Amino acid sequence: MISVREALDHVFALARPVGTQTVALRHAAGRILAQPVAATRGQPPFATSTMDGYAVTTETVGPGDTFTVVGEAAAGHRFKGSLKAGQAVRIFTGAPIPDGGKRVLIQEDVERNGASVLVLSNPDSSLYIRPEGTDFKVGDTLDAPRILTPSDVALIAAMNVPEVVVSRKPVVALIATGDELVLPGEAPGPDQIIASNAIALAAMVEASGGIARILPIARDRVESLQGVFDLAAGADLVMTIGGASVGDHDLVGQVAEMRGFERSFYKIAMRPGKPLMAGRMGDSVLLSLPGNPVSSIVCGRIFMQPMLDVMRGLPAHTPATRAATLANDIPANGPREHYMRAHDIAGQITVAERQDSGLLSVLAKANVLVVRPPHDPAKCIGDTVQILDF
Numbered sequence: 001m002i003s004v005r006e007a008l009d010h011v012f013a014l015a016r017p018v019g020t021q022t023v024a025l026r027h028a029a030g031r032i033l034a035q036p037v038a039a040t041r042g043q044p045p046f047a048t049s050t051m052d053g054y055a056v057t058t059e060t061v062g063p064g065d066t067f068t069v070v071g072e073a074a075a076g077h078r079f080k081g082s083l084k085a086g087q088a089v090r091i092f093t094g095a096p097i098p099d100g101g102k103r104v105l106i107q108e109d110v111e112r113n114g115a116s117v118l119v120l121s122n123p124d125s126s127l128y129i130r131p132e133g134t135d136f137k138v139g140d141t142l143d144a145p146r147i148l149t150p151s152d153v154a155l156i157a158a159m160n161v162p163e164v165v166v167s168r169k170p171v172v173a174l175i176a177t178g179d180e181l182v183l184p185g186e187a188p189g190p191d192q193i194i195a196s197n198a199i200a201l202a203a204m205v206e207a208s209g210g211i212a213r214i215l216p217i218a219r220d221r222v223e224s225l226q227g228v229f230d231l232a233a234g235a236d237l238v239m240t241i242g243g244a245s246v247g248d249h250d251l252v253g254q255v256a257e258m259r260g261f262e263r264s265f266y267k268i269a270m271r272p273g274k275p276l277m278a279g280r281m282g283d284s285v286l287l288s289l290p291g292n293p294v295s296s297i298v299c300g301r302i303f304m305q306p307m308l309d310v311m312r313g314l315p316a317h318t319p320a321t322r323a324a325t326l327a328n329d330i331p332a333n334g335p336r337e338h339y340m341r342a343h344d345i346a347g348q349i350t351v352a353e354r355q356d357s358g359l360l361s362v363l364a365k366a367n368v369l370v371v372r373p374p375h376d377p378a379k380c381i382g383d384t385v386q387i388l389d390f
């Protein structure tokens with residue numbers, strides 16, 4: 001058995017960036033920018049007024065000064081002439097500052113009488129001009145890779161760049177295996193249970209920027225698994241669920257080998273998740289998860305999500321842990337790194353009493369995993385533990 005750290009290194013070595021595509025900016029938020037974007041227009045592209053008022057040629061004005069209004073500048077419509085001393089142009093927020101304009105008197109600070117404006121007492125001292133290129137200049141860049149936020153796409157739009165090159169979404173084929181499984185809503189036979197894992201993993205794939213394809217359930221027969229593997233053709237990542245252990249009906253490894261599977265590892269010192277297996281199968285990566293519901297979802301969090309990040313062109317990163325304080329006692333850990341289901345309330349961590357890897361009701365209540373090294377001694381209330389957001 002290898003450690004979780006070693007298994008992650010194998011996973012990162014298996015994962016290759018899946019390439020790029022060009023998308024309209026409208027569909028770019030949440031995607032990973034694969035190439036830097038350079039502004040084709042500065043912002044603002046000309047000096048603009050930041051207030052409604054009067055543009056004048058002097059920075060300094062005082063109470064009693066008067067100006068003659070010679071025209072108007074609105075957003076989208078500049079004043080065509082040039083401004084001279086003693087003149088003012090009626091100006092609105094966002095309008096280009098006229099040639100010769102040095103400041104904007106806000107309309108609250110003046111009194112208008114016909115073509116004349118009179119400065120009142122205590123005028124505001126700000127100039128109210130946003131100089132050309134204050135936000136960004138032509139050629140300024142937004143670096144890649146980065147996950148594009150709504151603010152990023154606004155910035156790119158303002159740069160007058162209508163489409164961007166992003167990482168392609170990795171396609172993940174999900175194959176649940178087992179004669180005992182039926183889909184939610186179907187009528188289970190007396191010895192059957194409801195398949196719950198693929199639906200969770202599909203949600204995780206989509207939350208991680210991939211495209212999930214849930215394939216039909218493979219039965220515990222070689223031909224059935226072969227048939228469903230055929231349906232996974234073209235996926236960047238194929239994930240099987242169950243059938244990974246050592247029982248007579250655990251056929252995933254056997255069938256994968258018949259299809260040219262090159263194994264990177266099988267079995268890791270992790271709880272839950274011991275029978276995890278990964279390797280290359282043709283043009284895809286195969287990640288075989290244990291069938292226990294908690295095991296498959298925790299392995300999805302620890303291995304699948306970082307793998308999808310690498311496939312999407314992001315740097316390889318180990319899931320980040322942070323320190324927190326225990327709110328209950330926990331027993332000594334065994335030989336595997338344990339990812340314990342727990343609840344974090346304001347930094348106080350209550351570890352669930354029942355840690356059986358079949359208990360979805362416990363998992364659904366957990367918002368963190370407490371990560372414990374192999375042979376970690378027993379810990380008490382108030383001790384520090386490492387946690388992982390979940």
Ligand SMILES: Nc1nc2c(c(=O)[nH]1)N[C@H]1C(S)=C(S)[C@@H](COP(=O)(O)OP(=O)(O)OC[C@H]3O[C@@H](n4cnc5c(N)ncnc54)[C@H](O)[C@@H]3O)O[C@H]1N2
Pocket residue numbers: 176177178180181193194195196197198241242243244245246247250272273274275289290291292293295357
């Ligand atoms: N003799 C040994 N037995 C087992 C070992 C071992 O080392 N020696 N390891 C145990 C551990 S740890 C795990 S984890 C499980 C994993 O086994 P498999 O990956 O082969 O999974 P299955 O046997 O197919 O299923 C386990 C459990 O999960 C249920 N299951 C399966 N798929 C789904 C699904 N899609 N949705 C919901 N539930 C699912 C299945 O019915 C079983 O109850 O092996 C231990 N055994």
Ligand code: MOO
Pocket residue numbers: 270271272273274275290292295357
């Ligand atoms: O490793 Mo299994 O996933 O403990 O239940």
